[in-house]
Amino acid sequence: xxxxxxxxxxxxxxxxxxxxxxxxxxxxxxxxxxxxxxxxxxxxxxxxxxxxxxxxxxxxxxxxxxxxxxxxxxxxxxxxxxxxxxxxxxxxxxxxxxxxxxxxxxxxxxxxxxxxxxxxxxxxxxxxxxxxxxxxxxxxxxxxxxxxxxxxxxxxxxxxxxxxxxxxxxxxxxxxxxxxxxxxxxxxxxxxxxxxxxxxxxxxxxxxxxxxxxxxxxxxxxxxxxxxxxxxxxxxxxxxxxxxxxxxxxxxxxxxxxxxxxxxxxxxxxxxxxxxxxxxxxxxxxxxxxxxxxx
Numbered sequence: 001x002x003x004x005x006x007x008x009x010x011x012x013x014x015x016x017x018x019x020x021x022x023x024x025x026x027x028x029x030x031x032x033x034x035x036x037x038x039x040x041x042x043x044x045x046x047x048x049x050x051x052x053x054x055x056x057x058x059x060x061x062x063x064x065x066x067x068x069x070x071x072x073x074x075x076x077x078x079x080x081x082x083x084x085x086x087x088x089x090x091x092x093x094x095x096x097x098x099x100x101x102x103x104x105x106x107x108x109x110x111x112x113x114x115x116x117x118x119x120x121x122x123x124x125x126x127x128x129x130x131x132x133x134x135x136x137x138x139x140x141x142x143x144x145x146x147x148x149x150x151x152x153x154x155x156x157x158x159x160x161x162x163x164x165x166x167x168x169x170x171x172x173x174x175x176x177x178x179x180x181x182x183x184x185x186x187x188x189x190x191x192x193x194x195x196x197x198x199x200x201x202x203x204x205x206x207x208x209x210x211x212x213x214x215x216x217x218x219x220x221x222x223x224x225x226x227x228x229x230x231x232x233x234x235x236x237x238x239x240x241x242x243x244x245x246x247x248x249x250x251x252x253x254x255x256x257x258x259x260x261x262x263x264x265x266x267x268x269x270x271x272x273x274x275x276x277x278x279x280x281x282x283x284x285x286x287x288x289x290x291x292x293x294x295x
Contacts, residue, residue, distance in 0.1 A: 053199060055268050062150060062199050062264060066142040067105065071135045072117045080117040081126055082137050102138035110140035145198050150262055151272045153195060154203040158260065158275060161191040162205070165256045165279040170226035174284045175244070180232045182241040183211060184223030185254055185279060202263040205275065207256050213242035214250035214283075247287040254279040 053064050070082050102110040116132040165185045175181040193203040211219040223240035226232075232239050244250065258275040 053201075053264050053268075055264055055270050060147040062145045062147065062270070064143045064145075064199075067110075067140040069102070069105075069110075069138045069140070070115070070117065071137070072133060079120045079124070080133070080135070081120055082115040082117055082135065083132075084113045084115045084137050102140070105138075105140045108140055108143075110138045113137050113139065147262075147270060147272070149198050150201075150270075151260075153198060154193075154260060154262055154272055155275060157193050157195060157203060158191055158205050158258065161193070162188055162207075162258065162275070162277075164277045165209075165254050167252060167254050167279045167281040168225055169252070169281060169283055174286050176286055176288045177244050177247055178288075180239065180241050180243050181213075181283065181285070182223070182226045182232065182239045183213065183219070183252065183254075183281075184225045184240065185209065185256075187222040199262075199264065201265065203260065203272075204263070205258040205260045207258050210255045210257070211240070212253045212255075214252060215242070215244060215246070217242040217244075244285045247285050250283045250285055252281045252283050 053062055055062055070080055072078075072080050102112045113136060115135055115137045117135040118132050119127045119130040121127050165188075168184050168186075169175070170182040171179075187209075188207060190207065191203070191205050195201060195203055207222075209220060209222045211223075213219065219240045219242070221240060224238065226239065230238070232241075242250075256277045256279070258277075260272040260274060262270040262272055264270055
């Protein structure tokens, strides 16, 4: 569907100059992709007019293209070229119905204009001699949503599904120097959430675990809780922890960083700000002393 503006004989010179900027919305030929996903008064449109969201990484906005829908388009019927009128056209015959609103489309109600509809052949060319029909065209404006707005909605949904981490250590209570102190936390599921507002898409969050055991010792990953019966020295690499060389109170900190991503239209990945949680434990490490034992 090609839509453009025409001026009547009574249009002023200034308005005529403005009309040089012609609005073209082109619907491809029958060989191109046309389907029935767009609706007009309960009937499917013959051409592909799906509203498309795009991501502008420079402006950090999600943008939806505007949409124009002709009233005579049907799923399997003929296709038309529409000439949209302005306030009043020739002899008042093309006075637009801009005072009337169109059906809701994605929460928006477009403006309706009267238009002449010209029949197209299979190649998208007007059929010679075919008389134009009177119809209407609905114009829906585009939208621009800051990523920050989507980010706030995504974070709200994610926080409903995750929680601050807890730190578990073994041995519990006091540990000893030169003995592996095992640390772990319960890993949480990675949420995958479908949202519809403010922009439809999929939100994912993936956790990263970083440990600071104190004394300059660090580790990565959630760790594994100690399993009774294990001798850690015989299963190297199974457990995450620290072997302290000095006694004292060790300030252990676990930082869980949830990497958040928004997938737009199932195709475009938009990175969002991470969500960060911390868990801590003040671990007491004692120095073991040898003692003589009488038998």
